[in-house]
Amino acid sequence: MEAGVQKKVEQILRGELRYTSSNLALNMLISKMQKRIQADPGSMSACIDELDLFIAKYPIVAKVDLANIAAL
Amino acid sequence: MFITLEETIELINKGKTLHIAGDEGLLDKLPRGNWIGGTTPYFISEEGGVFSKERLFVNEIDYGQETRIASYGKYNVFQIVEECYDNGLTMLLMPYGSDVARKYAKEAPEVDELLMHPVIGWITGMDLELGGQVQARVYDGTVGESYTDRAVVMYIRLPEGKSAMVNMINIFTDDKNDPVIRFFDNDLSVTKCTVDGVETNFAEYIGQKGLDPRMPLVADYNGSYINTSIMGVENGAVGFYAPVFKNIDYRFATKVSDYAGEFKKRVDEAQAKSPVFTCNCILNFNYGELNGKKLSPYVGPVTFGEVAYQLLNQTLVYCEILG
Numbered sequence: 001m002e003a004g005v006q007k008k009v010e011q012i013l014r015g016e017l018r019y020t021s022s023n024l025a026l027n028m029l030i031s032k033m034q035k036r037i038q039a040d041p042g043s044m045s046a047c048i049d050e051l052d053l054f055i056a057k058y059p060i061v062a063k064v065d066l067a068n069i070a071a072l
Numbered sequence: 073m074f075i076t077l078e079e080t081i082e083l084i085n086k087g088k089t090l091h092i093a094g095d096e097g098l099l100d101k102l103p104r105g106n107w108i109g110g111t112t113p114y115f116i117s118e119e120g121g122v123f124s125k126e127r128l129f130v131n132e133i134d135y136g137q138e139t140r141i142a143s144y145g146k147y148n149v150f151q152i153v154e155e156c157y158d159n160g161l162t163m164l165l166m167p168y169g170s171d172v173a174r175k176y177a178k179e180a181p182e183v184d185e186l187l188m189h190p191v192i193g194w195i196t197g198m199d200l201e202l203g204g205q206v207q208a209r210v211y212d213g214t215v216g217e218s219y220t221d222r223a224v225v226m227y228i229r230l231p232e233g234k235s236a237m238v239n240m241i242n243i244f245t246d247d248k249n250d251p252v253i254r255f256f257d258n259d260l261s262v263t264k265c266t267v268d269g270v271e272t273n274f275a276e277y278i279g280q281k282g283l284d285p286r287m288p289l290v291a292d293y294n295g296s297y298i299n300t301s302i303m304g305v306e307n308g309a310v311g312f313y314a315p316v317f318k319n320i321d322y323r324f325a326t327k328v329s330d331y332a333g334e335f336k337k338r339v340d341e342a343q344a345k346s347p348v349f350t351c352n353c354i355l356n357f358n359y360g361e362l363n364g365k366k367l368s369p370y371v372g373p374v375t376f377g378e379v380a381y382q383l384l385n386q387t388l389v390y391c392e393i394l395g
Contacts, residue, residue: 018295019294020294020295020296021294021295022239023237023239024238024239024240024296024380024381025187025190025238025381027293027294027295027296028181028187028293028294028296028381028382029187030294031292031293031294031296032181032187034294035319053188054187054188057159057188058235059235060233060234060235060394060395061235061237061394
């Protein structure tokens with residue numbers, strides 16, 4: 001994940017920035033990670049790794065989300 | 073496609089890979105072949121919502137490079153996460169009221185990796201007029217068996233460069249000014265909850281507030297609203313069609329005065345071009361008065377629960393193949 005996008009993703013996961021995807025799985029994943037980070041702020045890095053995996057697995061679907069997040 | 077028994081048999085005998093929904097009386101007559109199926113006599117056909125025990129709803133799986141069919145019990149249903157294709161779609165059918173469906177409903181949201189593999193499916197049902205006289209079934213056409221207590225799964229491998237996108241249409245949303253309801257455990261039936269942090273008897277709360285039980289509880293998953301529909305109140309306990317989960321904030325859905333109109337509006341907005349699979353909840357069919365109404369391209373079985381990764385309620389679920 002590009003550094004600028006990652007910074008915004010981290011803000012989304014901390015609940016400081018709002019982004020809703022049209023991809024149900026990504027919304028469920030973000031929601032799950034927000035709860036995880038709320039309970040354990042140290043899990044941010046593991047969450048980013050997991051999101052990287054999700055993006056790598058679904059490049060066609062994730063491309064739009066990454067562009068939208070970059071533009072926030 | 074909404075077709076006759078004879079037409080369905082012809083497709084099976086031609087060696088087509090199929091997902092089939094229909095009444096038990098018809099599914100029992102199908103020959104062995106590369107198909108999975110489940111019981112329901114309710115459909116949204118190309119001609120509109122319909123109740124039928126004379127026709128079957130058939131999806132041809134012609135977008136996969138390879139398919140595998142398997143069945144699982146409650147102790148191993150989550151093997152689907154390990155046994156699916158790396159780039160694929162998993163189609164999961166479970167009978168209404170079965171232990172495997174209950175297990176999946178309660179535990180799926182906490183299963184690691186589940187969101188990494190597209191899973192779509194439905195809870196199979198029965199003619200509501202027959203009540204408890206018949207049981208919901210799923211079918212594994214490869215072995216010619218049907219089950220009331222197992223999940224049947226079709227794994228579909230997609231070509232490189234293609235991805236499965238599982239999505240839903242939900243008419244419900246919440247009002248963030250409404251009280252937050254939380255539950256103490258992952259459960260299909262509850263007596264107690266907290267309302268804005270205060271322990272409360274949930275059935276009494278519903279009664280006191282005069283809440284419409286056709287309106288589900290909704291939880292906001294980063295902008296995707298997940299419904300939990302209320303089945304009824306028995307001996308002071310509120311039963312649900314899908315479990316509520318601890319540590320999730322719920323609110324009652326804001327009242328929808330024109331259910332059918334709102335449903336049509338959301339369908340028009342969704343703009344899926346050619347979903348390869350769709351299923352729609354029996355509660356939408358009944359409350360939304362969908363009998364006779366056209367919803368193309370969202371055609372498929374009317375179900376007793378929808379699976380989009382986890383079990384959903386009062387939702388239309390669909391899958392598109394992108395790329």
